[in-house]
Amino acid sequence: MYTKLQYVFPLEDRYKCPICNNVLDAPRQTSCGHRFCDRCLQQAFRKGTAHCPIDQEVLSADEVFRDRCAEKEILQLVVYCPNKEVGCKEQLPRKELESHLQECAYTRVECVHKDQGCDVLSPRHQLAEHLEKECNFRQVSCKYCSETIPLALVQDHLMQCPKATASCPNGCGLTDVTREQVDQHLLEDCPLVEVECSYSGSGCTFKGQRSQLEEHHALSMAEHLSMLTASLARLELSYSESRRELQEVSNQRDLLQSTVRQQATEITSLQQKVDKQDNKIGALQKMVANQTDKLIKFEGDLTSAAKKTDVEEQKRDLAAVKETMKTTENRLTKLETRGSGGGGLFSGAAGEVETQLAAQDRQLGIHDVRLAEMDIRFQILETASFDGTLLWKIKDYTRRKHDAVTGRTLSLYSQPFYTSRNGYKMCARVYLNGDGMGKGTHMSLFFVIMRGDYDALLPWPFRQKVTLMLLDQDQGRRHLSDTFRPDPTSSSFKRPTSDMNIASGCPLFVSQSVAESKTYLNEDTIFIKVIVDCSDLVSP
Structure with a gap:
């Protein structure tokens, strides 16, 4: 510029x-x-x-x-x-x-009526004159109805203005009246308008000018009377049929009213019985709930005590095996020292000791495996949730994402969680490099139903609302979430026949660029949360 x-x-x-x-x-x-x-x-x-x-x-x-x-x-x-x-x-x-x-009097500006069609550009100091004398879209008043309209639309308005002067289009002689008066004239007075006979509803087919209608009435009086008689007969027959049908409806109504009164009496009696049964059921439910709470507490205490006893026994056995192994090693050292100068004198004893040592090694390995399994079970029990909520912390995100990209570990499973102590068993499954449609671009997050100890007592298919979330670690207000209701026809939500069902969830849960921003990835760690709506569940 x-x-x-x-x-x-x-x-x-x-x-x-x-x-x-x-x-x-x-x-x-x-x-x-x-x-x-x-x-x-x-x-x-x-x-x-x-x-x-x-x-x-x-x-x-x-x-x-x-x-x-x-x-x-x-x-x-x-x-x-x-x-x-x-x-x-x-x-x-x-x-x-x-x-x-912006203020120059010679700057060319658009007409204020541009939106109505005026495309004139005029100097700012001449705009007022243009609007007053030249613009085809300036507002003027209709000389008949005083309505304000654009000048360019005056002729179109006059063609429709109800106050404009007009005459009867049928040429009956009516002139110098308004268009709305002409419309009223055509509807009521014009003798040249074509009309139907007043008895058309009774069957008369005459059509002619209004001026011919009186003559038609006079000439066709007998015919009109016959039509009226026939029409009246049809009405009387229809009236009789209606009265008969009405009487039948009345009889049916009386019968239904009697039946309703009888059923109302029976319902009242049944309601009283139901109320009594409800009171009994309520009392029984309270008793069952108290007994269930006591039983769950007792089973929990018993299970905890039994598992702790097993661990302590394994530890004692392991200590004894280690002590035996140490003693055996000392004996073997002495035998090797004494037999170093005697050739094959102690070779038989040494072979026997080695055999015992190998057996002790195997026994020690078995105990190590069992102890590790017990530790894993305790860790799972300690982190398990029984309120339908899973909070999953995934550390070493960069390494785990690399394992997913290279195909070493495509997905990760969370620890199990439950809707209650004896409810559904579930877990989450995540593909850090995506799965299906989201592979390579998104993080895919799925929900999995697992085979539990109480499945036989639970209703199937699984129907609870599930919410999947990636938690905001920055301000805590921008959690990403997706909620779904299970499809009852899907095999993913039927009773498991193997360790776990097919996972169901969101292949395009969140793009990797968003998931790896500082809002959701902090100190190489992300947090995933799964919430299962347990509000309408009843424990078995």
Whole structure:
């Protein structure tokens, strides 16, 4: 926009771009000390190696910076208003040009009726005259109804104006009345309007001008009377049929009322019996609930005590085996020392000891495995949730994601969690590099039904609402979640016949770029939460 301005004083060379020879636009200074338009420099760099046109020095895009001093100086240059050719004589600094143009009387502006169709551009000081005398869309009043309408639509309005002068279109002689009076005239008075006979409802097919209707009535009186008689007979027959049907409906109503009263009496009696049964059932439910709580507590205490006893016994056995092994090793050392000078004197004893030692090693290994299994079971029990909520912490995200990308470990399973102590057994499954449609682009998160100890007592298929969440570790308010209701026909939610059903969930749960942002990935750790709605579940 600046290259078309006229400057009051001759433009100095230091304000001109050496490439386009116009006034500098967004001036940039290079390492050689010369100034160029930003646009000109960018075009030169896109063509390849750029050289300064003044000293031929090679220019580098990394050594170009914005010349704010030149920008300020250029904005202080005095220019003529662009509307000089049409009469504006204003001279002002270029930085004030934009605000001046917003008020300049010679700036061409759009008509205020542009949205109605006027596309005229006129100088600002002539806009009022245009709106008053020239605009085809200026508002005028209809001479008949005084409604305000655009000038260009006056003729269309007059064709429909209800107050405009009109005459009867049938040529009956009615003139110099309003269009709405003509409409009323055609509806009620015009003798040339074609009408039907007043007895058309009884079967008369006559159609003619309103002026012929009285003559038709006089000539067809007997025929009309016959039509009325026949119509009345049909009405009487229809009335008799209606009365008969009404009597039948009345009889049926009386019968139904009697039946309803009898059933109401029976329902009242049954309701009293049901209330008594409800009271008994309520008392029994309280007793069962108390006994169930006691039984669950007792089973928990018994299980905990039994498992602790097993662990303590395993530890004692392991200590005894280690002590036996140590004693055996000492004996073997003594035998080897005593037999080193006697050739094969103690070779038989040494072989026997080695056999015992190997047996002890095997026994020790068995006890180590059993102890490890017990430790794992205790860890699972300690982290298990029994309220339908899983909070899963996944550490070493980068390594686990790399294992998923390379195919070493495609997915991870969470620890089991339950809807109650004897409820559904469940877990979560995550594909850090995505699965199916989300592979390579998204994190896929699934919900899995596992085979539990109390499945025989639970209702199937599984129907509880499930919410999958990736937790916000930054501000705690932008958790990502997806909620679904299980499909009762899906095999994923039927009673498990193997260790676990097929997983069901969200292949496109969250894009990897979002999941790996600092909001959800912190210290190489993410948190996944699964919530199962247990509000309507009843423990077996």
